[in-house]
Amino acid sequence: MTASKIHIIYNGCQMRALDSSRLHKYFILNHQLIVAKPEEADYNILVTCGVIRKQVESSFSLIEGFKKYRGELIVLGCMPAIAPDEFKSKFNIKYLSTKNLEDIDAFFPHFTVKYKDVPYAHEPYKNHVEYDVFKERERKDYVENLKDDFEFSKKFLAKCVSTIKTKAGINVLKPGEKTDIRYINIASGCLNRCAYCGIRSAIGPLKSKPLDNCINEYKDLLAQGYRNFRIIADDLGAYGLDIKSSFAELLHKLSEADKGLNTRWIFEDFNPKWLLRYKDDIYKYVKQKKIIEILCPLQSGNNRILKLMNRAYDINEVVELLLKFKKANPLITLISHAIVGFPTETEEEFNDTLLMLEKLNCDELTILGYHDSEGILSHNIEPKISQEVIQERLNKVRELLHKLKTPVARVY
Structure with missing residues (x-):
């Protein structure tokens, strides 16, 4: 044929x-x-x-x-x-x-x-189409602001040194070891029912990859010389709960497999409730500088709004934990997301989110204005916040991130 x-x-x-x-x-x-x-x-x-x-x-x-x-x-x-x-x-x-x-x-x-x-992939596909995040005027303003605000701060220089070491392997990797990042997909689907999210209808319930499969993939990549890994899933911290295992057990087994090797982990999309559940295990590897980056979508700085969102955690506990991580490893990269204008959000509750963002001062942020759509639980929550108010609040977020000099900020 x-x-x-x-x-x-x-x-x-x-x-x-x-x-x-x-x-x-x-x-x-x-x-x-x-x-x-x-x-x-x-x-x-x-x-x-x-x-x-x-x-x-x-x-x-x-x-x-x-x-x-x-x-x-x-x-x-x-x-x-x-x-x-x-x-x-x-x-x-x-x-x-x-x-x-x-x-x-x-x-x-x-x-x-x-x-x-077909075996799972360990590299993302290269043929990617981006959509315009900024209008041309906004993009131009962003570049001008970047030029005006750039400074050789201690944080900037420390990040440069850390990134160079990770990418180039300086004082980190031995001859024959590779600097490229390889991905390990440990699970698909999600256990959560976040009120603003329609993704669960597309990805289905949690389906963890067998623990032995994860470890064998990891060992194979280690044998090929890879030392930098992005651990990824639709609902990362939920790993194992459907197969009588846990994320903590996975970390323990991975660490056993790479004993004596200088490996680094990046955690992609870690729901804060799992971060709190496994905080001691994660803190141990943060302190060892094995975990070098965590994406943890906080979504709001206000507990009432989080409850409406079906996000089961206390924001103050999460913020304190992330600050503890930063103290244990000042070079860790913290990434987060937040939603502005969730139904019923008051100005005071929005200000709680601003305070949270300022306190954490993340390295990378994505801030979304709430958008209503078919099939999501928050569609039925009233009253909705007007688009005019949402845009006003997004502008305040932009002003804050401009003041904080957040290295990577996406606001839309």
């Missing part, structure tokens, strides 16, 4: 980037040809995102653009499950949501290697 030409592209998160890499392997193992240009393809595979409205619109725009090519378009990823009614009203094309990705075999029944048998 003649090989088909396949073009793969994605516009989503790192988890979907790993899915895209695994899809690449799937087609290669079934003797298909991967092409760089969509106009050359017999099949265009688009892995979509819908985490925020801009990503939904970006996905729709990409679909419209791909309709002009002769190849059949197949839409995968989270968007079809996050905005199902809108998607189906606009398009009549083949699609699968993330939780059903293994069903792709039905689209290619002649393939001998099934998707479930």
Whole structure:
């Protein structure tokens, strides 16, 4: 049978980037040809995102653009499950949501290697489409402010030294060891039901990878000389709770496997409630400077709003813990997200979020204005905050991050 030409592209998160890499392997193992240009393809595979409205619109725009090519378009990823009614009203094309990705075999029944048998990817796919976060005026202002505010602070210089050591392996790695970061996907799906989020409908419930599989993947990568790892999942800290294990057990087994080696871990998307549950285990590795980066989405600085969001933690406990991490390792990179204008949020409660951001002074922040959408629990919470007020609050966030000189800040 003649090989088909396949073009793969994605516009989503790192988890979907790993899915895209695994899809690449799937087609290669079934003797298909991967092409760089969509106009050359017999099949265009688009892995979509819908985490925020801009990503939904970006996905729709990409679909419209791909309709002009002769190849059949197949839409995968989270968007079809996050905005199902809108998607189906606009398009009549083949699609699968993330939780059903293994069903792709039905689209290619002649393939001998099934998707479930394809090894997990350890590198994100490179063919990524970005959407515009800033308008041109905002982008220009951002650059001008960066030039005006830049200074050789102690924090900046320390970060430079740390980054150089990590990337170049200076005084860290031995000959033959590699500086590249490799990803280990430990689980899919989510245990939480955050009120503002539609992603769970796309990714499904928690499904942890067997502990032995995780450890064997880790050992294989260590044997290849890799020492820097991004530990990733849709709901990272929930790992193991569906298979009678735990995130703490995973860390212990990983640390046993790399004994005597100078390894570094990055934690991607760590719900604060799990951070509190495993705080002693995590603190130990932070203090050892083994954990060098944590993404922990705090979402709000106010406990009443967090309760409405179905976020089960006390924000004050989380902030104190993260400050303890920073004291144990001043070079740790802390990344977080927050939502502004969640339904019923008062000005005082919004100010609690500003105070939280100022106190933590994270290295990287993504701040979102609340957007209502179909199927999310917060759709039924009233009253809603007007878009005018949300934009006013986002402007206040911008002013604060400008004052703090936050190295990486995305506000939209």
